[in-house]
Amino acid sequence: MEEQRKEQEMHQDRRFLDSKCRCYKVLWLRTSPDLHLSTHFTVCMILSGGMEEVHTFTKMPAYPFYLISVLRKNLPTYLNFWKAAPCIFKSSKAENIPNLNDEMVRAPLQTLTEEEQLLKETVKKFAQERIAPFVKKMDADGKIEESVLQGLFELGLMGIDLGTEWGGTGSSFFSTILVVEELAKVDAAVALISELQNTLINRLLIVHGTEKQKRTYLPRLAKDMVGSFCLSEAGSGSDAFSLKTRAEKKGDYYIINGSKMWISSAEQAGMFYVMANVDPSLGYRGITCFIVDRDTEGLCAGKKEDKLGLRASSTCPVTFENVKVPETNILGQLGQGYKYAIGMLNRGRIGIAAQMLGLAQGCFDQTLPYTKERVQFGKSIFDFQGMQHQIAQVATQLEAARLLTYNATRLAETGKPFIKEASMAKYYAAEVATLTTSKCIEWMGGAGFTKDYPVEKYYRDCKIGTIYEGTSNIQLSTIAKCIAQEY
Known part of the structure; x- marks a missing residue:
């Protein structure tokens, strides 16, 4: 029925x-x-x-x-x-990973191992005790304090995911991101020096260097030598691979001529990665990466730029006039420099996202106590609903930026596609940092507009996040290209 x-x-x-x-x-x-x-x-x-x-x-x-x-x-x-x-994005597809128990699978992105938690607390203590007292002076002088740079080496923060056989700590890429975030809460300029050394300088040698090159440079990069990456030129910013620097072969050597601009850590660097074209007729496929020591004749790091923010991190033009480099100093293969640059910058964008995230969180942490102590109309300004809604909005966006950054980091660590997520993290973290620092100045009123409080420095430091290692528009274009490939 x-x-x-x-x-x-x-x-x-x-x-x-x-x-x-x-x-x-x-x-x-x-x-x-x-x-x-x-x-x-x-x-x-x-x-x-x-x-x-x-x-x-x-x-x-x-x-x-x-x-x-x-x-x-x-x-x-x-x-x-x-x-x-x-459509399901490639990086988001479910995947069986061996040796994972239920507890690990369900762990939030922000779950840290004991080693990671200890590292985070150590860096936080170092930043508060050994960096914070010099932040104002370093910003005014436009130069990193020597004791701060030495402290980065002593703690192993210049070789975080570098193997112990090379003098590094042998930690994870995620540990690097945690370190950059914690350092940036106090000074984003110091965080940048560590970030570049770990995600770009060390990584290039680990992945593409010969055994001799690794033995020569990695132990020093972990112990006492800063490296620098020379790609951008006056006529090639976002269009980086239209560079004009040339490398002409002469027997067992290459002669490099050209100039670079906006080169980070150039003032302190003991070695440089120099992108130069060995055959202009091949276009970007002629670009090759050379390792050049600072004391090489013809290499000159010019006067550092007088910048708006990140002033403790040096940024200089670097010129090459008949710089003679042995063929053995080619990093990787001839004509593959553009691939190496793209690969490293994709990973480096996660590091910049962590820098912007830490900077924004540090500014937020400096400002919130003020809003609870500042009394107007008989109550703290934090207790006004309009203020609470603004604070809640910023806090939510900070959390979203953190999750984007940590997710991109986890993807990169496990070998899954991460280019789209790295660009998303870098783009969004830079936007959130801009919003957060601007709001913090507004919340503090006239006090926030003075140099008596650190929020104005955070505001100046964050602007570069939408510019370097790929502008925000470049990130959006990269994201769109990745999405187009998925459909």
Whole structure:
């Protein structure tokens, strides 16, 4: 009897649809993405005069396919979800990873190992005790304090994920991101020096260097030598691979001529990676990476730039006039420099995201106590609802930036695609840092506009986040290209 009743209901629904769909257009159809799991369908149909009717139908075996055949002619193509499965980004697809227990799988992105937590606390203590007292002086002088730079080496913060055989600490890439974030809470300029050394300088040698090159440079990079990366030129910023610096082969040597601009850590660097074209006829495929020692004749680091922010980190032009470099100083393969640069910068963008995140969080942490202590109209300004909503909004965006950054880091560590996520993290963290520092100045009123408080420095420091290692527009273009490839 029950089966006969359901069969009768199904035929009634069919007759209803047959009659209605001749004069109605389907406005929307609500069901489970998996038709076989649906227990009912809700259909909104609209008459030509504009009247809407909503009807719910019970599903019987094979019934959804009849419903689909009746409604298909009325549904816009983009609503025909049964024609193609929804796109899932490559980096987001479910994947079986061996040796993971349930606790590890369910752990939040911000879950740290004991080693990572200890490292974070150590860096926090170092930043508060050995960096904070010099922040104002370093910003005014435009130069990093020697004791601060030495402290970075002593704590192993210039070789975080560098193997112990090379003098590094042998930690993870995620540890590097944690370190950069903690340092940036106190001074983003100091964080930049550590970030570049770990994500770019050391990494290039680890991945592409010969054993001799590694033995020569890695122990010193971990112990006492800063490295620098020379790519940008006066006429090639975002269009980096239209560079004009040339390297002409002469026997067992290459002669480099050209100039670079906006070179970070150039004042302190003991070695430089120099991108130069060995064959202009090949275009960017002629770009090759050379290792050049600072004392090489013809290399000159010019006067450092007088910058708006990150003043303790030196940025200088570097010129090369008949610089003679042995062929053995080519990093990796001839003509592969552009690939190496792209690969390292993609990873480096996660580091910049961590820098912007730490900077924004540090500014937020400096400002919130002020809002709770500052009294107006008989109560703290924090207690005004308008202020609370602004603070809540900024705190939410900070958390979102942190999750984007940590997610990109985890993807890079596990070898999954991460280019899109790295650009998302870098773009969003820079935008959030800009918003956060601006709001913090507003919340502190006139006090925030003075150099008596550190928030104005955070505001100046954050601007570079939308410019270097790929502008915000470059990040958006990269994200869009990745999305286009997914569909």
